[in-house]
Amino acid sequence: xxxxxxxxxxxxxxxxxxxxxxxxxxxxxxxxxxxxxxxxxxxxxxxxxxxxxxxxxxxxxxxxxxxxxxxxxxxxxxxxxxxxxxxxxxxxxxxxxxxxxxxxxxxxxxxxxxxxxxxxxxxxxxxxxxxxxxxxxxxxxxxxxxxxxxxxxxxxxxxxxxxxxxxxxxxxxxxxxxxxxxxxxxxxxxxxxxxxxxxxxxxxxxxxxxxxxxxxxxxxxxxxxxxxxxxxxxxxxxxxxxxxxxxxxxxxxxxxxxxxxxxxxxxxxxxxxxxxxxxxxxxxxxxxxxxxxxxxxxxxxxxxxxxxxxxxxxxxxxxxxxxxxxxxxxxxxxxxxxxxxxxxxxxxxxxxxxxxxxxxxxxxxxxxxxxxxxxxxxxxxxxxxxxxxxxxxxxxxxxxxxxxxxxxxxxxxxxxxxxxxxxxxxxxxxxxxxxxxxxxxxxxxxxxxxxxxxxxxxxxxxxxxxxxxxxxxxxxxxxxxxxxxxxxxxxxxxxxxxxxxxxxxxxxxxxxxxxxx
Amino acid sequence: xxxxxxxxxxxxxxxxxxxxxxxxxxxxxxxxxxxxxxxxxxxxxxxxxxxxxxxxxxxxxxxxxxxxxxxxxxxxxxxxxxxxxxxxxxxxxxxxxxxxxxxxxxxxxxxxxxxxxxxxxxxxxxxxxxxxxxxxxxxxxxxxxxxxxxxxxxxxxxxxxxxxxxxxxxxxxxxxxxxxxxxxxxxxxxxxxxxxxxxxxxxxxxxxxxxxxxxxxxxxxxxxxxxxxxxxxxxxxxxxxxxxxxxxxxxxxxxxxxxxxxxxxxxxxxxxxxxxxxxxxxxxxxxxxxxxxxxxxxxxxxxxxxxxxxxxxxxxxxxxxxxxxxxxxxxxxxxxxxxx
Numbered sequence: 001x002x003x004x005x006x007x008x009x010x011x012x013x014x015x016x017x018x019x020x021x022x023x024x025x026x027x028x029x030x031x032x033x034x035x036x037x038x039x040x041x042x043x044x045x046x047x048x049x050x051x052x053x054x055x056x057x058x059x060x061x062x063x064x065x066x067x068x069x070x071x072x073x074x075x076x077x078x079x080x081x082x083x084x085x086x087x088x089x090x091x092x093x094x095x096x097x098x099x100x101x102x103x104x105x106x107x108x109x110x111x112x113x114x115x116x117x118x119x120x121x122x123x124x125x126x127x128x129x130x131x132x133x134x135x136x137x138x139x140x141x142x143x144x145x146x147x148x149x150x151x152x153x154x155x156x157x158x159x160x161x162x163x164x165x166x167x168x169x170x171x172x173x174x175x176x177x178x179x180x181x182x183x184x185x186x187x188x189x190x191x192x193x194x195x196x197x198x199x200x201x202x203x204x205x206x207x208x209x210x211x212x213x214x215x216x217x218x219x220x221x222x223x224x225x226x227x228x229x230x231x232x233x234x235x236x237x238x239x240x241x242x243x244x245x246x247x248x249x250x251x252x253x254x255x256x257x258x259x260x261x262x263x264x265x266x267x268x269x270x271x272x273x274x275x276x277x278x279x280x281x282x283x284x285x286x287x288x289x290x291x292x293x294x295x296x297x298x299x300x301x302x303x304x305x306x307x308x309x310x311x312x313x314x315x316x317x318x319x320x321x322x323x324x325x326x327x328x329x330x331x332x333x334x335x336x337x338x339x340x341x342x343x344x345x346x347x348x349x350x351x352x353x354x355x356x357x358x359x360x361x362x363x364x365x366x367x368x369x370x371x372x373x374x375x376x377x378x379x380x381x382x383x384x385x386x387x388x389x390x391x392x393x394x395x396x397x398x399x400x401x402x403x404x405x406x407x408x409x410x411x412x413x414x415x416x417x418x419x420x421x422x423x424x425x426x427x428x429x430x431x432x433x434x435x436x437x438x439x440x441x442x443x444x445x446x447x448x449x450x451x452x453x454x455x456x457x458x459x460x461x462x463x464x465x466x467x468x469x470x471x472x473x474x475x476x477x478x479x480x481x482x483x484x485x486x487x488x489x490x491x492x493x494x495x496x497x498x499x500x501x502x503x504x505x506x507x508x509x510x511x512x513x514x515x516x517x
Numbered sequence: 518x519x520x521x522x523x524x525x526x527x528x529x530x531x532x533x534x535x536x537x538x539x540x541x542x543x544x545x546x547x548x549x550x551x552x553x554x555x556x557x558x559x560x561x562x563x564x565x566x567x568x569x570x571x572x573x574x575x576x577x578x579x580x581x582x583x584x585x586x587x588x589x590x591x592x593x594x595x596x597x598x599x600x601x602x603x604x605x606x607x608x609x610x611x612x613x614x615x616x617x618x619x620x621x622x623x624x625x626x627x628x629x630x631x632x633x634x635x636x637x638x639x640x641x642x643x644x645x646x647x648x649x650x651x652x653x654x655x656x657x658x659x660x661x662x663x664x665x666x667x668x669x670x671x672x673x674x675x676x677x678x679x680x681x682x683x684x685x686x687x688x689x690x691x692x693x694x695x696x697x698x699x700x701x702x703x704x705x706x707x708x709x710x711x712x713x714x715x716x717x718x719x720x721x722x723x724x725x726x727x728x729x730x731x732x733x734x735x736x737x738x739x740x741x742x743x744x745x746x747x748x749x750x751x752x753x754x755x756x757x758x759x760x761x762x763x764x765x766x767x768x769x770x771x772x773x774x775x776x777x778x779x780x781x782x783x784x785x786x787x788x789x790x791x792x793x794x795x796x797x798x799x800x801x802x803x804x805x806x807x808x809x810x811x812x813x814x815x816x817x818x819x820x821x822x823x824x825x826x827x828x829x830x831x832x833x834x835x836x837x838x839x840x841x842x843x844x845x846x847x848x849x850x851x852x853x854x855x856x857x
Contacts, residue, residue, distance in 0.1 A: 018834075019841070025730065025731075054723055058814075
């Protein structure tokens with residue numbers, strides 16, 4: 001038997017990982033839906049910022065594509081305006097922009113029109129030569145979700161899924177609108193791309209604090225021994241928004257809070273909080289553990305839905321003296337809409353570590369403030385030696401609460417009891433705070449910057465895999481099915497409040513109450 | 518916000534002073550009814566300065582550094598104007614992140630020593646370092662680094678170096694041969710040494726290194742047989758020698774130094790030559806660098822002169838050995854010998 005020995009690519013002798021930002025290989029990024037909001041607000045500002053910070057290869061190019069007819073120069077002009085408007089915590093530099101803009105190109109085209117893909121191939125060939133992108137291409141589907149399958153099949157038809165370098169595709173959420181459609185979409189994608197080439201983006205996983213959960217849990221030995229049913233009473237995951245649907249009424253009416261937030265973002269956050277430690281910190285092992293956790297979540301029986309899940313919809317309210325419309329009064333929303341703008345679910349995880357520990361997950365629009373956090377409520381000490389003085393008299397306290405704040409102020413705080421100074425054994429809860437922004441003064445990269453660099457570098461750790469997506473649909477599908485056949489008495493909470501009363505009742509049945517974050 | 522109290526330089530008294538300082542900050546908290554101050558410390562940072570360094574505001578720099586590297590800062594000022602042989606004051610450096618109610622505060626201790634007392638400062642410093650955290654010594658006392666250093670200065674320097682995990686100097690104003698010999702001697706003693714002249718190069722090194730991330734290019738790296746460095750100033754500064762060492766080290770490329778007019782001190786242009794391609798990286802204007810290749814590519818980068826706080830911010834992120842620096846330093850030592 002003879003073996004072909006291929007020389008290994010040489011390591012860059014000038015690389016300095018201690019001081020230089022992580023390198024990504026040369027590539028072209030093709031954005032479908034380039035004239036859309038996501039491109040303008042997130043993708044181009046993130047790419048510019050990465051370029052400004054020299055975190056992407058100088059040999060890169062961006063090819064925008066959408067139906068709007070535009071020249072390269074016009075596209076550059078539109079994107080310049082977007083980048084200067086939407087750049088977060090960073091300066092806009094005219095000179096750097098000029099350099100960046102040399103790598104921006106535009107191919108007008110319709111996803112349904114095969115000729116558009118021929119134009120795209122020509123442009124890719126041209127930038128491969130002019131910008132030395134080494135044939136590497138990252139496709140970014142930032143289009144209407146209903147076009148995903150079609151666009152991917154066309155890429156395959158035009159042989160754009162193969163080339164001299166690697167080919168990868170990033171797909172935005174929602175990934176399907178239910179379990180069946182997600183499976184169908186996966187099947188379509190796999191006709192063209194291998195699973196290893198598919199990057200399903202969930203920008204929550206790109207947030208620094210969500211990544212920090214892994215460092216916090218598995219980089220420290222003091223918390224992990226407590227991270228189980230023996231010490232944890234329950235977990236609350238909250239993603240509250242103070243805004244309404246903000247002009248996205250038509251989309252939101254079809255999606256709803258459960259689909260829009262819990263099926264994807266919050267189930268992934270829950271998996272990160274509850275997963276087992278991976279044996280090695282690499283994309284396969286981390287994602288295996290996340291997927292395993294999601295598969296361990298108990299799938300509700302239809303008869304359990306009413307006691308384990310709550311739907312809500314905001315009605316009109318008054319905040320700060322300002323009248324706010326109800327969901328049904330929002331533009332493009334049906335007057336008798338049955339869409340959930342609030343959802344709360346009690347998940348149970350059937351594994352050795354978490355059996356019997358409820359994971360309460362809630363999300364909603366028009367809640368009192370914008371906050372996303374995870375609260376681990378530890379059990380009370382076995383013997384209540386100390387009580388806390390309250391207005392209504394002494395009360396036993398459950399002091400130990402660990403809160404991981406994801407937004408707006410990323411950080412971690414641990415609450416514990418301490419003796420109040422002075423005579424007598426009076427105790428009060430105090431808090432130990434770690435604030436991400438103040439402890440690490442450097443600018444935190446946005447989730448999209450992190451995720452784009454990861455995709456270019458071929459690191460899918462923070463992307464969701466097919467089995468994870470399907471497992472997360474599996475756990476919300478029974479709720480969606482029951483709700484689809486229910487008639488709710490909406491609205492059931494006023495704008496500016498913490499959601500419907502039934503949500504409080506869901507926790508009260510277990511002797512728990514929602515925190516006020 | 519900061520407050521200050523003067524003490525004799527006895528560790529116990531200084532620590533007591535710090536304790537009182539925190540108690541007084543806690544009083545403010547009590548009045549506000551909620552936490553208003555967060556105490557932060559990730560290292561002890563000792564900064565030694567001398568008379569020649571009077572324009573440098575250590576407090577200001579430490580307060581800039583604390584945003585990324587909160588520390589217990591100890592500023593050691595050696596001055597023959599000092600009234601007592603050793604005295605100290607403590608203060609808190611605080612900043613309030615934008616939009617936040619809580620201030621982040623770091624402790625700062627300022628010790629003033631007469632030159633003859635400097636060798637005795639070691640025991641005081643040992644008692645003042647934050648427990649279980651790295652001790653970084655930033656020596657801005659140029660007199661002690663010079664060939665003409667007095668015995669007291671040498672002994673004083675030694676006293677502080679002995680408790681430091683890492684020593685940071687800036688050789689930009691020193692004779693390169695002397696500076697490299699000094700650093701080599703410390704390295705031979707097993708000390709971890711960093712030079713801000715190397716840190717200044719990151720802005721040049723990173724874009725250059727980036728070029729060779731391309732597989733085709735990296736395979737051709739060994740073919741770049743000549744490295745030319747155009748520098749301002751009469752002789753190549755340590756930074757010029759470092760960058761030459763860094764680029765020529767891996768494959769022993771031939772090095773040429775040329776004196777040219779340019780913007781600011783140090784490197785003006787770096788040229789890499791192979792038979793097939795020439796790459797030039799030049800400071801083309803005071804705030805811009807241009808990277809050109811004979812294959813037709815040109816790219817501009819913004820250039821910002823890094824001040825002491827920016828350089829230290831980077832250097833404090835590297836608390837362990839720095840392999841790239843060590844390799845460049847070895848080759849730079851050879852180059853400086855060849856120049857003589």
